[in-house]
Amino acid sequence: MPDRRPDPDALLASIHRSEAKQIRGKLKVFFGMAPGVGKTYAMLEAARKAHAEGMDMAVALVETHGREETQRLLDGLPVIPRTMIAYCGTQLGELDLEAVLARRPRLAVVDELAHTNVPGSRHVKRWQDVEELLAAGIDVFTTLNVQHLESRADTVRQITGVAVRETVPDSMIEAADEIQLVDLTPAQLRERLTEGKVYLGDRAAAAADNFFKESNLTALRELALRLTAERVDKQLREIREDRQISAIWRSGERLLVAVGASPFSTRLIRWTRRMAYALDAPWIAVNVETPAPRTPEERRLLDENLALARELNAEIVVVPDRDVAGTLVRVAQQHNVSQIVIGKSRGSPVLDFLRGGSLADRLIRRSGQIDVYVVPAEPRTGRSRWREWTASAASRPREYVTALLTVFGMTLVGLAIQELTGYTAISLFYLTAVVLLGLFVGQGPILLAATLSALAWNFLFIPPILTFRIDKFEDGLMFGIFFVIALVTGRLTGRLRAQERDQRQREQRATALYQLTRAIAAARSADEVLRNAAAQVQELFGARLAIFTLDPAQPGRLVLHPAATYVADEREQGVAAWTFRNHKAAGRFTDTLPAAEGFYLPLLAGENCLGVMGVRPPAEATLPINQRGLLESFATQIALALDRERLRATEEAARLSQESEKLHRTLLDGVSHELKTPLAVIASAAENLADGPLVAEIRTATQRLQRLVNNLLDMTRLESGSLRLRRDWCDPADLINAAREATADAWRGRDVRTELPAGLPLVRADAGLIQQALANLIHNACVHTPATAAITLAAGVDEPARQIWMAVADNGPGLRADQQDRLFDKFYRGDPGRTGGLGLGLSIARGFAEAHGGRVEARNQPGGGARFTIFLPLERPASVPPE
Amino acid sequence: MSPDTFHPEVLVIDDEVQIRRLLRVTLEGAGFRVRETDRGELGLAEAATKRPDAIILDLGLPDLPGIEVLKRLREWSRLPVLILSVRxxxxxxxxxxxxxxxxxxxxxxxGGELLARLRAMLRRVQSPEEESSLRFGDVEIDFARRVVTKAGAVVKLTPKEYGLLRLLVLHRGRVITHRQILRELWGPKAEEQTQYLRVYMTHLRQKLENDPNQPRFFRTESGIGYRFNEE
Incomplete structure (x- = not known):
């Protein structure tokens, strides 16, 4: 069954969703159709409930609008005071973001999500404050009316005739964990309005006639209900994906919207966004950059449109090409788009006919499998091409002066050579001047020059001179043709130049990126990467660059890199720190801390933020979307280079440590071999000598030396971390017997008993090491007790603590109180007066036990004497199969 | 066979001249003939041409690791090999x-330990035929009838216990690794299941040793395996 196939991407997305949600605070939105439905009231009731349940909550900001019942709900709730910001002579209370972040309640109550903050606040919009609270892991309750939703703003304007300026991006609502619809019928709301429960005094009457008309309210209510329903639907789908009840084989829809420099595009963008949301599909906003020149007004509009699309989570694609329809289809195919959305053309029917149909016609002809939606435009706004001409004319007065002077100069030349050439040839001089002018000035000045020169030629040269009259037919013809040629060549050269300029700009961008990439690739260190980047930014943008990198001394802190070409003051550093924490761009040209001098971009490599790039352009500069894109590409390149450097450094460190470990091991093995071999020869030789008093001395001395060498080598192995455990199931009795036999020379002549209960469980340990640890304990007991003291070796199980213990006990003098803490320290010797021994034995025993996840303990026994115990974790081996 | 008439030849492969000299003194004193070399390759050549009765091989040789010498030797020879190693x-x-x-x-x-090991090894070569019974302490094993008695009373052994006992006794005086026993008794898949062995060894000791906590015959070679000693 193909429809049972779970989409791995969807699964991954679901995991990411839940992971991101775990760290973020939870957002609950109390959602309503209009003011006055009781959102704040419902929110405060929920907050009171949370408070009563003992949750750590705080009211960060609530607007009561003077409503008494709301005010009563606030009683007894902890309130964080607002911060007062001076604005236009008055003090305005705003959400004190710092105070809330410092107080860190589990839950913060923030009213009116769509509110625009007073200039001077950290963020432009309150929803950005909320976003930051959520990012800090604080749960938030907030309220929102449907008209403030970005994607619904247009619809609301059409319904109510009121333009909505305070909007909240839809992503905010989509990210909300819970949405509670606060619903009221229009009639009930109007009733509340007349009772003065929504607005006080005169405002209520005015509102009832305008915004609160019954028809408006019905439409708004439907909007709110539908949005909530859509969301429920989407949630249901998410739950299905999570649980895989029936893994939905996703349609794989992908939308593309064509965006131009038109105010109508915003409507298109929102329309597409709504559709994408309903389909749960990704979407792309494409701008086809035709060579036709744009007015500054158009540029601004385009930038705004693309910014809106970006805000609404679209992928932005800007492609330069002359053929709009073909490009759209090409991009659509490249991105696997299933539906293209365009606006209904406003172009003239004649032009459309010449082009081979309107954009929609051409698109539909070539789109093949892809659906095309044509969304109707609003009525024409009355703007025409002419306005653009004038707009462009106004911007370059100097070019007009150039054009005037050129025509004037040409006229002087014409007057001088008229005798030689005759008046007809003068027109060619004028024409040359106009064409040449086209290489340097824009279309407006060219048009002016063409017109002026035509008139000048007529007035000064065509007989009868000093009149605009033309007597001869061929002169008239000449004048007409001249005028047309001058106009056309002027326009053509102008357009060529515009194209060339665009081309050059694009090439500059590509070159800039290429140069940066190359400069970074050539850099041998992170410092060099940053220095090269700073030089490039300076050259290309005429802007200064500051790079903040992670402070190696203080993890999580930023430090200004010396490659920076401007010194960021404390405030700028604060912006950089915000960018670093939130992994988002901030500062100038953004909605977060826009008063900053610099524009700050995070340097992101995967999930990690490696630093922040600050760019400080000249004071009056703007940041068009393509420049911003280029800067973002720069940031990505720099981040990748930094990441590469970081990885290289890590790798280098790992290699060094590996090499040093290898060296260490070789050295240890060498020393071990060189020390042990001669000792082995001496010991073996002494074994083979006939017994005698001197031979016994040799043997004792050799044993002592061997013990010392072994202890030193064991200690070195422990300290260097080169100890490798070879764990296997061992019988504790075997371990004790082996240790007992290994130390026979030390305890010979004493009473050594073993107390081993039957049925001891096995222990998973490195037999050699534990045996050595036990041998060290036995040896220790022999050295520190009188020769007559008895030694008991015992083992047992402590089931509740899941431990196996092995003990070496004696009936000697026991431990002094001051010794117990330091017994297991390296080089600690219990009795400094006694000769022999380095004080390593117990320390090694502890090291070996701890390497097994166990421990050693030294105690005085109730009946006298000391008792040293090794505890090892108790594990159960796999059962033995029955025969 | 008395030492007077039989003088086995031992090939010593070790790069430490002092160890070689030491071994020569010890071995010759006990009636062995000794041949020595300091290189693995030479040792292999000597083993092939001179056909010694046993080899003493050091694991750390400069030209060829001892383990490599052993593997190449085992490709064509069953000569008894004693490994020398450090702790x-x-x-x-x-x-x-x-x-x-x-x-x-x-x-x-x-020296005593060395000679005991060597002799145990050589005994296997000299008397490969199986005995029909064996006695140690107050225990007697009748291999033909598969009956084990201790102090005259029959000891009941499970098939695996008997298998383990027989394996150890056959290799008496020599070490046998956990892996070898497990492979023999439980099959190659159980080679890592040391805990089986521990359990059965405990049973065997409880049934046959006088003091199971301080076994006299069934000795543990820590971390390596077991060794059955008659004395």
């Missing part, structure tokens, strides 16, 4: 024993 080389020892070495000895070693 802390348990992994190498086990590898060598699993690769076909007959026993091991850790440096420093006593």
């Amino acid at each position: 802390g080389q348990e992994a190498d020892k086990i590898e060598a024993l699993d690769a076909g070495a007959d026993d091991y000895l850790s440096k420093p070693f006593g």
